[in-house]
Amino acid sequence: MAKLRIDQLLKKAKALIKQGEIDEARQHYALILESFPQNKRAQQGLAELDKLAPTTRPLTPVEVLDRLNGKLAQGKFAEVATLARGLIEQHPDMVPAWDFLGIASVNLGQLDEAITAFKQSRQLNPTDIQTDVNLGIAYQRKNQIDEAINCFRSALSRSPRHPEAHHYLGDALVKAGKLRQAEQAFGTAIRLNPGFPGCFHRLGILYKMLGNAEAAIKAFETALKVEPKSVKIWCELGELHKEQGNKEKALEALNKALTIMPGSAEAHFTLSSMIKFSADDDRIGTVKALLKRKDLDDNSVCLLNFAMAKMQEDIGNLKEAFDAYQAAGQARQKLLRYDFETDRKLFADIKATSSDLRGMSVDEERDDGQATPIFILGMPRSGTTLVEQILSCHSQVKGAGELNFVHDLGLDISCGIKPASKEALVAFRRAYLEEVTALSDNKPFVTDKMPMNFLHVGLICSAFPDAKIIHMQRDAAAVCWSNFKLHFPNDKLGYSYDLKTVRHYYRLYQELMEHWHGMFGDRLFDFDYDTLVVEPDEEIRRLIDHLGLPWEEACLAPHKNRRVARTASNAQVRQEIYRNSSQAWKKFEPYLDGAFDGLAKG
Incomplete structure (x- = not known):
């Protein structure tokens, strides 16, 4: 650790002490001592903190809320959750504490705790619109789509001009397979706030799902005016141009993504499917180097290995290609938490239910x-x-x-979760045909x-x-x-x-x-x-x-x-x-x- 870096840490530790951030100051001193155990100033700083700790006064609830705001802005969600739980223990009726706990829990993937927190916040303050939106987001993350839609619509019933609620309602409706309703929701969000981050991007994805390539491209291009450095949107645009057979524009968009983020796994993956590689292509070395990084998430490991497999297959290194396909698959199954027994049970349930469907036929005529x-x-x-x-x-x-309509609308009937009655079949038929x-x-x-x-x-x-x-x-x-x-x-x-x-x-x-x-x-x-x-x-x-x-x-x-x-x-x-x-x-x-x-x- 360079001397300048040590000086910076010492200076920061003193500033934290003045702000009452004793634990963080202690962490700064400890970081120095990990590399330089004999550093006198760090040792003295820790000793002073040990003397200071017993006399440090407890923070007031307002000070805790202020600290929660700061830590949330820094993305320190685990610390936010811990602080919020402590505040709730002392002040169980404090609505902001429940909100902080809910937001932190969503970001930590602890969705049951998030839902509990937002429900408690809503019970304490039933008029707050944002709590309904936050609860809907938590339900959506947990894939409880009907509950999410109900929350967003509850918010909109009281605040019809809430662009965020319309935006998230659109997301939920897409997952529910209600694409035309989703289009209306995104359109309303955009009319209310044309600069709302992510809305044009979501609309582009929706138009792509609807097969309207021209509208999708226009939506992605508009989204890039709002978020010009969004690698995700450049990749989506490149993928769409690729699907349209417009290779030149696809490569332009993907290379733009790589200019913004040279390590973008998604861009390298999509690009690899469009190019016939030769052994001297520099991009092979780039992807190899990326795969050696220790900070890659499972999705990046997956996409980069698929890209590497395609590269190695193109240049005839079949064993290396096969190994990369295996590594990509392992990462993908880990990401999906795949369990074959779940599929085996699904097939068994469908077979068991099929006897109830046999001989049952809807004789309802289609509408004009x-x-x-x-x-x-x-x-x-x-x-x-x-x-x-x-x-x-x-x-x-x-x-x-x-x-996805058959799956989304009919899975419960196919699996026997919902009885295969004539009424259920008619409802499924009507919804699907619509x-x-x-x-x-x-x-x-x-x-x-x-x-x-x-x-x-x-x-x-x-x-x-x-x-x-x-x-x-x-x-x-x-x-x-x-x-x-x-x-x-x-x-x-x-x-x-x-x-x-x-x-x-x-x-x-x-x-x-x-x-x-x-x-x-x-x-x-x-x-x-x-x-x-x-x-x-x-x-x-x-x-x-x-x-x-x-x-x-x-x-x-x-x-x-x-x-x-x-x-x-x-x-x-x-x-x-x-x-x-x-x-x-x-x-x-x-x-x-x-x-x-x-x-x-x-």
Whole structure:
């Protein structure tokens, strides 16, 4: 420790003593003595503090609140929580103390304590709008979305012009799958406060989810006027340009992000998916150096390893690439706290409930103007994106992308948490049709290509007797390898990041699809990706014929479709259909230790 640094610490310690910050002053002296145990001035300072401590007067509540403000501003959330608990013990009716405890607990991830604190604050001061907003944020962090929405709406019922409440309501509505309502909430927040941080960014993400690339780009560009150094927004803009096939603008945005933050894991990760690297590319060394840092969080470790894997694969270092894929997957599963037994139980619950759905069918007719859904489902990376891109070339079909509506609106029915009654099915059907019709652009058919809807085939068949269901099939090893090597933004795919769990999950998928075929076989149209890429003309015509649509030549050229494909396959669907993608895994076969042996096509 340099002499100048010691002098600074000593000076700071004396200033802290004058401010009454005895504990922090003690920490400064202790820091010096860690490196220089014989430093006389630090020893004397500690000795003086030992004499001073017994006579130091207790802080008044107002002084404690002032200190809490300071520590909160410094991000010292653990200290804020400790001080707030002490103040509450002495003054249990002090509303600000409960608020400080709640805010600190949210930031520490201690959400149950945060919710308790905000509820107590609201009970003591029921008229305070901000407490409702804070409570809603805590519920949202805990993924209790309905409770969060209720809190934000409670705040807005008393203060309709509260931009923060509208903003967070929009966030919660997105998580609830109510995208059009979310758009209204964000729009109101922006009208009330055009400079509200993060609002245009959230609106851009929403428009991206809705497939409105032009509006999303405009929202991100406006967001950057408010927050020009936001690496996150530059990365989002770069990713969107990439999805649009605009490589030049995508690289420009991502390089801007790296100019602001050269160590941005997200920027390096997204950039790596767009570039074919050569062995002398300096960016490989940059990412290697970043991976040696000891201060990386799990998400950065994950993204940088995925980037490194892509780099090493490009230059032919397959063993190094495989090791990086494994390291990335381990970090991702740790981040998601993934437990395979949770998935095993989910499949078992769905099977157990399916008997209640069998024979139960909603005979309610669709309202005029409501779209007919086409479900494209199967394992992730089985070809759902390509098939949706083909169908969305048809003038009568709107490609809506991967929608969470079935999961969000119907999971409780599929799992047996909510009884599979006729009333429940009708409510699910109406809510789903309302959401997808809003995305249909007034076209009679709308695709929902959420692969994981294979979990809900029983629910879909019962609630939508008129819907078409396309079950995608592909070479099993190709599916499992593609799942393993990719980073999915969807946090429900934790199984995919380990060779063992991806294999086990694939078995569960196969068994469930066999179960669905036994119950609803006549409703499922099995469509083989590997046959499609070999005989595209014949297979596409067969698909269109099955759906009962008139033939349109545009369906033979999905690579010319300019809609946003917001999945890991977005680059592939902008190329002409090619044949060899299901063989790409074989070059890694020496490192797989037979992980995919014995797997059959699902």
